[in-house]
Amino acid sequence: MSLFEDISKVWSKYGDTILSGIANTVIISIIGTLIGLLIGLINGIIRTVPKPKNPVAKVVLTVVNWVINVYVEVFRGTPMMVQAMIIYWGYAYMNAGSTLPLIPAGIVIVSINTGAYITEIVRGGIISIDRGQFEGSASIGMSHFQTMIHIIIPQVMRNILPSVSNEFVVNIKDTSVLNVIGVTELYFYAASAAKNSYKIFASYLIACAIYFCLTFTITRILRLAERLIEGKENYTVFGSQSDFPAEIHVSKEESANG
Amino acid sequence: MAEHVIEIKHLKKSFGENPVLKDIDFSISKGETVSVIGSSGSGKSTMLRCINLLETPTGGEILFHGKNIQTELEVSKYRAKVVMVFQSFNLFNNLNVLQNCVIGQTTVLGRGKEEARKKAMEYLEKVGMTPYINAKPRQLSGGQKQRVAIARALAMDPEVILFDEPTSALDPEMVGEVLSVMKRLSESGMTMIVVTHEMAFARDVSDRVIFMNDGYICEQGAPEEVFGAPKREETKNFLSRFLNQ
Numbered sequence: 001m002s003l004f005e006d007i008s009k010v011w012s013k014y015g016d017t018i019l020s021g022i023a024n025t026v027i028i029s030i031i032g033t034l035i036g037l038l039i040g041l042i043n044g045i046i047r048t049v050p051k052p053k054n055p056v057a058k059v060v061l062t063v064v065n066w067v068i069n070v071y072v073e074v075f076r077g078t079p080m081m082v083q084a085m086i087i088y089w090g091y092a093y094m095n096a097g098s099t100l101p102l103i104p105a106g107i108v109i110v111s112i113n114t115g116a117y118i119t120e121i122v123r124g125g126i127i128s129i130d131r132g133q134f135e136g137s138a139s140i141g142m143s144h145f146q147t148m149i150h151i152i153i154p155q156v157m158r159n160i161l162p163s164v165s166n167e168f169v170v171n172i173k174d175t176s177v178l179n180v181i182g183v184t185e186l187y188f189y190a191a192s193a194a195k196n197s198y199k200i201f202a203s204y205l206i207a208c209a210i211y212f213c214l215t216f217t218i219t220r221i222l223r224l225a226e227r228l229i230e231g232k233e234n235y236t237v238f239g240s241q242s243d244f245p246a247e248i249h250v251s252k253e254e255s256a257n258g
Numbered sequence: 259m260a261e262h263v264i265e266i267k268h269l270k271k272s273f274g275e276n277p278v279l280k281d282i283d284f285s286i287s288k289g290e291t292v293s294v295i296g297s298s299g300s301g302k303s304t305m306l307r308c309i310n311l312l313e314t315p316t317g318g319e320i321l322f323h324g325k326n327i328q329t330e331l332e333v334s335k336y337r338a339k340v341v342m343v344f345q346s347f348n349l350f351n352n353l354n355v356l357q358n359c360v361i362g363q364t365t366v367l368g369r370g371k372e373e374a375r376k377k378a379m380e381y382l383e384k385v386g387m388t389p390y391i392n393a394k395p396r397q398l399s400g401g402q403k404q405r406v407a408i409a410r411a412l413a414m415d416p417e418v419i420l421f422d423e424p425t426s427a428l429d430p431e432m433v434g435e436v437l438s439v440m441k442r443l444s445e446s447g448m449t450m451i452v453v454t455h456e457m458a459f460a461r462d463v464s465d466r467v468i469f470m471n472d473g474y475i476c477e478q479g480a481p482e483e484v485f486g487a488p489k490r491e492e493t494k495n496f497l498s499r500f501l502n503q
Contacts, residue, residue, distance in 0.1 A: 132344065132347075133348065136347075136407075138310075138312060139312065140366060140411065140414050141336075141337035141341075141362065142334070142361075142366055143334055143365075146365045150350075150361055151350050151353075151361075154352040155352045235390070235392040235397055
């Protein structure tokens with residue numbers, strides 16, 4: 001029996017179930033990455049708050065920064081499969097055996113894990129922004145929060161999008177480890193198809209092809225998003241093509257000081 | 259004598275062990291244009307950055323209308339009144355020209371979008387940048403960027419504008435367009451402190467010239483006095499070096 005026959009056999013019998021796993025894989029990885037990005041951005045904003053003068057605020061900020069550091073180190077430093085087991089069964093342990101619903105549990109695990117990585121990506125993104133951008137906004141009175149929201153984060157987003165796409169692709173693949181807590185995603189169904197049909201190679205080849213189609217489509221979409229954020233190379237010149245010397249437009253009657 | 263807008267008393271600033279401003283005393287009245295000259299490392303820019311609170315002074319005090327800017331005033335409100343124009347422009351790269359002049363007004367001053375837009379257009383027209391309101395900073399020349407930066411500063415309706423070597427990063431042929439905008443501003447009665455290497459501007463436009471040397475104000479006076487008949491040896495040396503270049 002040839003490989004193609006194997007594949008078509010598995011596909012005709014288990015194709016629908018395997019495809020139904022795509023939905024969970026995509027949902028968990030999209031929502032997980034978005035929440036992770038949000039966590040990363042919030043942490044990035046907090047981490048770059050300038051040292052306050054108020055001693056109480058200073059202590060609070062130090063503690064919060066410390067908590068963020070511990071979070072990043074712990075979740076980057078342990079495998080997501082282990083985190084999934086600990087969060088899922090830890091919750092059950094503390095709640096007298098009642099477990100979290102599987103999909104939300106999966107989303108929580110992926111979000112927290114991604115958040116730890118993206119916190120570091122955002123930090124790098126903020127460091128890479130020229131100090132002049134911060135000074136420009138500070139010099140006209142904008143607060144740290146206003147500067148972050150209107151000036152810095154939009155520029156950071158553009159710069160970190162390739163790394164965030166990377167995280168997204170990693171998440172699509174890594175949701176497969178959630179099968180350890182029983183989340184029924186793509187890998188879970190492929191594995192059960194393999195077990196039931198005894199056509200292990202064919203089953204996983206199908207899963208492999210589907211994973212690749214997913215990640216490839218998504219990287220293309222994100223590449224497009226990058227170009228959209230970048231904006232147009234050209235701009236419309238209002239009124240005239242020529243650059244008037246400044247004097248022409250400044251009339252003496254109009255006092256600049258009001 | 260007119261009311262002092264800014265008064266600096268015994269201002270000191272050190273970076274670690276390295277004292278940059280040793281004892282600065284001066285004040286500026288409403289409508290005055292003061293040029294600050296001096297060699298690199300004399301503390302000119304640091305003084306300006308202290309006035310805008312981009313650097314925290316290590317000693318002395320700065321008063322704005324008689325109030326200590328560090329203890330008696332809210333930083334953001336104060337900065338909106340005493341804005342700064344930088345050598346490297348520091349326009350917001352993610353925003354276009356118009357948005358650059360709008361964002362400060364809507365966030366800091368709480369103005370409505372329409373009002374802020376109108377005001378921004380008004381000042382962009384004054385600096386001759388109306389045709390470029392849709393351009394991003396990276397699409398502009400240095401002189402154009404600096405004119406937008408001046409419009410951004412003006413849109414805050416400030417009482418004082420601090421210029422930190424506004425033409426030092428420009429190509430020679432673009433210096434003129436920026437200086438002419440500044441000259442108009444000075445004539446219209448804006449209070450300005452200008453750190454500059456443009457001796458012609460300092461001589462012809464400013465009401466007073468301050469020569470800084472080694473963290474102190476070495477000499478100050480009307481431009482004719484400082485340029486025409488400098489009293490101190492250091493001033494003479496600096497000017498002769500500068501003018502002989």
